[in-house]
Amino acid sequence: MKYTMQSGKTLLIVSGGSIDINFSKEYIKDKKYDRIIAADSGLVHCKEIGIEPTDILGDFDSLKNKELLEEYRKKGIPLREFPTRKDYTDTHLAVKYAVDLKPQRVTILGATGTRYDHALANISLLAFLKDNGIESKIIDAHNEIEMLHGPEERKYLRSDIKNPQNPGKEYFSIIAFSPEVTGIDEEGFSYSLKNGTLYNKESVGVSNEIMAKEATLRVKKGYLLVLITRD
Numbered sequence: 001m002k003y004t005m006q007s008g009k010t011l012l013i014v015s016g017g018s019i020d021i022n023f024s025k026e027y028i029k030d031k032k033y034d035r036i037i038a039a040d041s042g043l044v045h046c047k048e049i050g051i052e053p054t055d056i057l058g059d060f061d062s063l064k065n066k067e068l069l070e071e072y073r074k075k076g077i078p079l080r081e082f083p084t085r086k087d088y089t090d091t092h093l094a095v096k097y098a099v100d101l102k103p104q105r106v107t108i109l110g111a112t113g114t115r116y117d118h119a120l121a122n123i124s125l126l127a128f129l130k131d132n133g134i135e136s137k138i139i140d141a142h143n144e145i146e147m148l149h150g151p152e153e154r155k156y157l158r159s160d161i162k163n164p165q166n167p168g169k170e171y172f173s174i175i176a177f178s179p180e181v182t183g184i185d186e187e188g189f190s191y192s193l194k195n196g197t198l199y200n201k202e203s204v205g206v207s208n209e210i211m212a213k214e215a216t217l218r219v220k221k222g223y224l225l226v227l228i229t230r231d
Contacts, residue, residue, distance in 0.1 A: 010103060013098060014037070016062055019140070024049045034103065037057065039057060039094040041064075042090075042094075095128060105136065107136070108122065108125075126146060127177060127223050144228040148226060155214055156210060156228075170210075173226070174198065177222070177225045178223045184217075187212070188214060
């Protein structure tokens with residue numbers, strides 16, 4: 001499957017974590033990406049999903065199918081190979097490369113899974129992207145994760161987060177990524193903060209629900225993780 005390019009708007013990074021192939025196919029089928037960056041064994045996921053990367057990078061230590069790498073190399077797709085001993089993870093390298101391309105939005109698939117160290121590091125990269133003026137999300141079959149940085153306001157439609165497989169099992173959580181996040185206002189939620197403060201050593205803000213047709217979240221200062229989860 002190939003995508004119509006939109007000239008510097010939206011990038012997709014496919015990393016080497018766990019991926020639900022059917023979910024990923026459904027998620028991307030109507031979306032258009034300017035560039036698709038495969039990070040290390042994310043190249044295998046691209047093949048399974050049925051998309052062709054525009055860029056490939058990594059140390060390829062976790063890529064068992066080396067023939068696949070050669071297949072794309074012969075196609076002339078840009079390939080950047082890094083040493084195994086390096087400072088950055090392959091996903092971080094992909095994000096740094098994406099920042100250089102100056103997109104408006106970045107979506108990351110394969111950023112979660114059994115490796116919590118990688119998953120937490122990848123969540124941290126949302127703050128790195130935000131600092132570079134880029135909106136970003138980590139997506140998997142059960143979660144959408146994004147980072148807000150105050151002052152910022154975001155609106156969420158209840159219809160957008162419905163769980164068709166298990167109605168009523170949709171949760172909206174906010175977690176302080178900075179040590180302290182202040183000036184949090186929530187409207188249209190089951191539990192709503194008013195000029196509230198969250199700290200990164202507590203669980204206040206987890207497992208909320210959107211009750212109104214449209215909910216609003218505002219934050220004045222700090223980095224705030226937003227997680228939409230579906231059981």
